[in-house]
Amino acid sequence: MRFKPLTGFRDFYPAEMVIRRGIEAAWHRAAQNAGFEEFDGPVLESFELFAAKSGEEIAGQLYTFTDKGDRQVAMRPEMTPTLARMVGARANGLPKPIKWYCVPQFFRYERPQRGRGREFYQWNVDVIGSADPASDAEVISVAVDALKALGLTADDIVVRLNDRRFLSRMLKTLDVDEATEPEVLASIDKLERDPAAVKKLEERLGSKRAEKILSWCERFPIDEADELKPVLEACEDFGLGAFVEADFRIVRGLAYYTGPVWEIFDRARSLRAIAGGGRYDELIKSLGGPDLPAIGFGMGDVVLTELLRDKGKLPEDPGRVDVFVIPVGDEMRGPARRVITQLRARSLRADGPNAAIKLGKALKLAAQSGATRAVIVGPDEWSNTQVKLRDLNSGDESVVNVEEIERS
Numbered sequence: 001m002r003f004k005p006l007t008g009f010r011d012f013y014p015a016e017m018v019i020r021r022g023i024e025a026a027w028h029r030a031a032q033n034a035g036f037e038e039f040d041g042p043v044l045e046s047f048e049l050f051a052a053k054s055g056e057e058i059a060g061q062l063y064t065f066t067d068k069g070d071r072q073v074a075m076r077p078e079m080t081p082t083l084a085r086m087v088g089a090r091a092n093g094l095p096k097p098i099k100w101y102c103v104p105q106f107f108r109y110e111r112p113q114r115g116r117g118r119e120f121y122q123w124n125v126d127v128i129g130s131a132d133p134a135s136d137a138e139v140i141s142v143a144v145d146a147l148k149a150l151g152l153t154a155d156d157i158v159v160r161l162n163d164r165r166f167l168s169r170m171l172k173t174l175d176v177d178e179a180t181e182p183e184v185l186a187s188i189d190k191l192e193r194d195p196a197a198v199k200k201l202e203e204r205l206g207s208k209r210a211e212k213i214l215s216w217c218e219r220f221p222i223d224e225a226d227e228l229k230p231v232l233e234a235c236e237d238f239g240l241g242a243f244v245e246a247d248f249r250i251v252r253g254l255a256y257y258t259g260p261v262w263e264i265f266d267r268a269r270s271l272r273a274i275a276g277g278g279r280y281d282e283l284i285k286s287l288g289g290p291d292l293p294a295i296g297f298g299m300g301d302v303v304l305t306e307l308l309r310d311k312g313k314l315p316e317d318p319g320r321v322d323v324f325v326i327p328v329g330d331e332m333r334g335p336a337r338r339v340i341t342q343l344r345a346r347s348l349r350a351d352g353p354n355a356a357i358k359l360g361k362a363l364k365l366a367a368q369s370g371a372t373r374a375v376i377v378g379p380d381e382w383s384n385t386q387v388k389l390r391d392l393n394s395g396d397e398s399v400v401n402v403e404e405i406e407r408s
Contacts, residue, residue, distance in 0.1 A: 319370015
């Protein structure tokens with residue numbers, strides 16, 4: 001019987017791991033360059049933790065089960081509740097602001113489609129304990145820095161920014177009451193992907209008020225958006241002017257965002273959002289922790305991989321080794337192993353055939369390994385404790401001491 005991966009789950013062969021690790025390397029580098037510390041939490045959490053944030057109805061989107069201790073648990077679908085729990089447990093002893101990031105694996109029981117699977121890796125970046133709008137801009141800049149490191153530019157991506165306080169205030173000018181606001185916000189959020197959203201707005205608000213909202217979506221009323229101006233100014237300071245655009249259609253989840261919200265899209269809008277985030281100043285307190293302001297985002301690997309593939313900018317395979325060590329004859333196998341050991345001890349990636357094989361075949365293996373150089377251990381050179389070093393691109397050779405071989 002031949003087994004296949006479950007629907008929505010992926011195998012990562014070496015070629016796919018090169019892509020994933022390349023993306024993750026850009027994520028780690030961007031976060032660490034901005035002074036964020038890495039953390040992680042358990043893959044399995046109490047179901048109640050996620051229900052406390054998103055409501056009991058989230059159960060249909062999760063992998064949940066009752067464990068052997070008769071507890072209802074869930075595979076983590078996101079990191080923010082775990083982050084809130086962890087910060088709440090040690091908040092008094094943590095210096096503020098708390099700047100943390102992580103790159104965990106998540107699980108959601110959703111319909112697989114392009115850019116969405118049932119398991120995925122996601123980069124999360126959060127600042128906790130700062131209400132300054134510059135913190136909102138900083139996390140946006142960290143997201144953009146990672147995308148720039150992967151070769152994307154302002155011609156490829158756009159950060160679409162809004163503010164939940166501004167949205168609510170503008171709806172009040174249209175006499176939208178608090179009971180109606182969530183439904184109206186949900187319709188605004190769906191304007192670009194649900195043809196029925198406009199009709200729902202008109203049915204709920206009437207054509208005149210719906211038309212006003214649509215006009216704000218077409219041309220953002222920036223002169224009235226006092227809540228958003230400090231973030232936009234800080235974004236300019238971070239050099240994000242070409243990337244960031246105010247957009248009235250950006251709403252995001254209604255459950256906990258309290259201020260600026262944003263999403264990153266490809267300019268062609270051929271894919272779902274690459275990343276999304278916002279300010280969630282009340283969440284940590286609502287989950288039993290201290291009253292701390294917070295801002296953060298998540299960026300998944302699935303959509304980003306699709307975009308990089310479309311743009312021809314997938315991370316390239318660096319080759320699995322730097323140097324391929326080849327023994328000439330059976331009697332040179334031992335010395336070749338000692339050479340490999342010396343090179344590895346100096347942090348060079350070194351490999352070679354354990355069996356004695358012909359030089360021609362060994363050089364083919366060297367090329368397949370991605371090595372740029374071959375070290376040929378022959379009896380004549382080894383008698384002087386030396387080896388031949390061959391450049392696999394040019395074919396040039398020289399006789400050197402093993403200690404002279406450095407990283408290329």
